[in-house]
Amino acid sequence: MTIQLPCTIEQFIGGAALRADEIGESPCDVYSFKRGNDRFFLKICPAILAPTTYSVLREAQALSWLAGHLSVPEVVAVAESVEGEFMITRCVEGQPLQARINDPSSIIMFFCEAVRQLQAVPIHDCPFDSSVEARLHELDYLLAHNLGEDCYNLQQWPYLQTPLDLVARLHKTKPTEDRVFSHGDLCGANVFVDGHDSLHFIDLGRGGSADRWLDIAFVHRFLRKDVSLGVAGEFLTELGEGDDPAKREFFEQLDEFF
Known part of the structure; x- marks a missing residue:
């Protein structure tokens, strides 16, 4: 990974190994990692895509708004920098x-x-x-x-x-x-x-x-x-x-x- 992670994101990940997710077709980079027995996803939206629905800050806000209506991933950390937007979510079941x-x-x-x-x-x-x-x-x-x-x-x-x-x-x-x-x-x-x-x-x-x-x-x-x-x-x-x-x-x- 060439992008510098914001401190809050880097601190949450700690020393966990990031594994690139190759399944999705989004232009955002997605990585999975584990902390203890829990699995999380890091999603990174490049700055140029921030004005679009690829924005992970928009997604984080949508997930928070939906939390009382649907079963959606828990947002555990968000951050932004000149390079882009960053979101960590907890893996859903099933x-x-x-x-x-x-x-x-x-x-x-x-x-x-x-x-x-x-x-x-x-x-x-x-x-x-x-x-x-x-x-x-x-x-x-x-x-x-x-x-x-x-x-x-x-x-x-x-x-x-x-x-x-x-x-x-x-x-x-x-x-x-x-x-x-x-x-x-x-x-x-x-x-x-x-x-x-x-x-x-x-x-x-x-x-x-x-x-x-x-x-x-x-x-x-x-x-x-x-x-x-x-x-x-x-x-x-x-x-x-x-x-x-x-x-x-x-x-x-x-x-x-x-």
Whole structure:
């Protein structure tokens, strides 16, 4: 690690060995470490990403706000420096939901419960704006600073040839929003289920008030790609939402450069 850790972060880690986490796709660096019998994660957001939902200070605030509503990681330390933002969280219990990928009925049930728990969080005093306008503004920032995802795939939408085509379409097709609390990146890696079948949510940097279909679209995409189209359809049926292909497409396109 080349970044100098702030004193509070370094003191908490002590002499523990940091192990890089290679699983996530975030541009933030993530490391796991142990203190005694407890496991923790250190997440580092480069300074240039601080104005975005990759901000770990934003995530730490969201986790603290959600603590009375959902099971989320405990924030044990936060700090910032000229190099970036730093957050240490305690590891949640259980396994990621993607570990149940060979049990379609189980994974559908847990995803439906995850959506219900998230949408049950009251948003009348939610300080986190994850609306379409906010995310489009964030997308403009990422593209202007060459921070967008390099491995984007526009071939899945033949009518889009360039990133500018996608941005123009997003502005043209902005949906009317039905706001709820949204995880912002709901997938099999970001929901854990423990031995008592209780759910725990991680990676809530994009959490906030957003359209109800944002999370549903992401779950549908995960199931469609990692399980089957049939199981993705069963998820919508079990959820009782019907389908809204236009919103699903919009939110998948909005996510393409993140």
